[in-house]
Amino acid sequence: MRIQRFLLTTNPGIEDIVEQEVTERVEAKVQKAFMNLQGRVLVEIEEDRYPELLKLRSVYYVIRYLGEFEVSTSEKGLEMIYEGVRHMDIPELQGAQSFRVTATRIGVHSYTSIDIQKAAGQALVDRYHKRVDLKGYEIEIIVDVIGKRCWIGVNLTRDSLHKRFERPFQHIAAIKPPLAYAMLRLADLRPGHVLLDPMCGGGTIPIEAAQVYGSLIKIFASDNNSRALEGAMKNAEAAGLKDIIRFLLLDARNIDKAFQRVDRIVTNPPFGVRIGEWETLKPLYASFLEAASRVLPEGGLLVIITLRATSFRDLVFKNRRFTIAHERVVEAGGLYPHIFVLQRI
Numbered sequence: 238m239r240i241q242r243f244l245l246t247t248n249p250g251i252e253d254i255v256e257q258e259v260t261e262r263v264e265a266k267v268q269k270a271f272m273n274l275q276g277r278v279l280v281e282i283e284e285d286r287y288p289e290l291l292k293l294r295s296v297y298y299v300i301r302y303l304g305e306f307e308v309s310t311s312e313k314g315l316e317m318i319y320e321g322v323r324h325m326d327i328p329e330l331q332g333a334q335s336f337r338v339t340a341t342r343i344g345v346h347s348y349t350s351i352d353i354q355k356a357a358g359q360a361l362v363d364r365y366h367k368r369v370d371l372k373g374y375e376i377e378i379i380v381d382v383i384g385k386r387c388w389i390g391v392n393l394t395r396d397s398l399h400k401r402f403e404r405p406f407q408h409i410a411a412i413k414p415p416l417a418y419a420m421l422r423l424a425d426l427r428p429g430h431v432l433l434d435p436m437c438g439g440g441t442i443p444i445e446a447a448q449v450y451g452s453l454i455k456i457f458a459s460d461n462n463s464r465a466l467e468g469a470m471k472n473a474e475a476a477g478l479k480d481i482i483r484f485l486l487l488d489a490r491n492i493d494k495a496f497q498r499v500d501r502i503v504t505n506p507p508f509g510v511r512i513g514e515w516e517t518l519k520p521l522y523a524s525f526l527e528a529a530s531r532v533l534p535e536g537g538l539l540v541i542i543t544l545r546a547t548s549f550r551d552l553v554f555k556n557r558r559f560t561i562a563h564e565r566v567v568e569a570g571g572l573y574p575h576i577f578v579l580q581r582i
């Protein structure tokens with residue numbers, strides 16, 4: 238059986254989750270930082286197992302790796318890209334009518350990514366005689382120049398895999414489903430558990446949970462903003478999960494008034510990106526931690542993503558009812574929030 242390489246893109250900081258998810262599905266050799274870049278995971282699997290990669294929840298794009306070569310950072314690099322791409326065998330292009338090249342460039346070069354796209358595109362036109370179509374393309378060829386290396390791939394995912402269903406409601410501060418998936422994995426959910434997202438916004442976390450665990454667990458989602466809650470319900474309905482998630486209009490500071498016991502809380506409170514905003518959010522975080530400590534049993538877990546790691550850590554120590562079982566930094570939309578896993582003592 239032929240072994241093939243595939244590049245998977247994800248949020249920097251959750252590569253280990255990608256590795257876990259991949260190796261649960263297929264036998265794979267995994268390199269967590271392709272070309273030393275975070276958020277890019279290279280896997281080697283048996284060629285015909287690749288449809289399994291398209292089911293992954295922790296990744297955005299799946300790219301079939303074709304090969305790489307050395308390039309100069311001076312203008313001569315463009316000729317080397319032309320030659321390198323021209324000599325690359327790309328079976329996908331044989332039967333296609335049109336293609337596009339998408340290039341990313343990292344480092345200092347005497348050419349731009351548009352120049353790379355043009356040089357690589359010309360090489361493919363000359364070799365395969367196919368039409369370039371930037372919008373209606375059939376095949377997308379990836380040509381990335383990272384320092385002095387150029388690697389080529391075929392994107393197998395036209396739409397990012399995180400667009401698992403059409404969301405009628407877009408929450409302004411929604412997290413991406415792969416991050417929600419990573420948080421849920423860190424929550425170590427077991428059959429029969431009660432899960433709550435008390436600041437659910439558009440419902441990304443509970444919807445992801447419902448898609449992964451179905452009725453193995455009981456899922457509750459709440460928010461104190463009725464517009465967000467209605468939106469979350471619409472999104473759940475669009476995903477065909479309305480009956481699996483129970484929605485409540487509730488202030489996160491009062492979850493102990495609505496729930497007696499919750500095994501896991503997984504949530505994404507407001508980040509407080511704007512200057513001064515954290516001062517008003519800090520009391521919310523503190524009161525929420527209080528309420529969470531009253532509904533979680535000993536050993537219960539709270540998984541939370543926050544931008545204010547230092548200040549949040551202080552709140553956890555002041556609260557005294559949790560230990561920090563795990564903490565990591567992730568990258569999300571140019572921000573670097575921390576995911577904390579707190580365990581109720």
Ligand SMILES: C[S@@+](CC[C@H](N)C(=O)[O-])C[C@H]1O[C@@H](n2cnc3c(N)ncnc32)[C@H](O)[C@@H]1O
Nearest residue numbers: 408410411412436438439441461462488489507
């Ligand atoms: C960052 S958003 C959550 C986004 C969500 N994870 C998603 O992907 O759509 C934070 C949510 O917390 C809610 N929120 C803020 N203060 C709250 C409170 N005191 N009680 C409950 N929800 C609150 C906001 O209404 C907002 O929907």
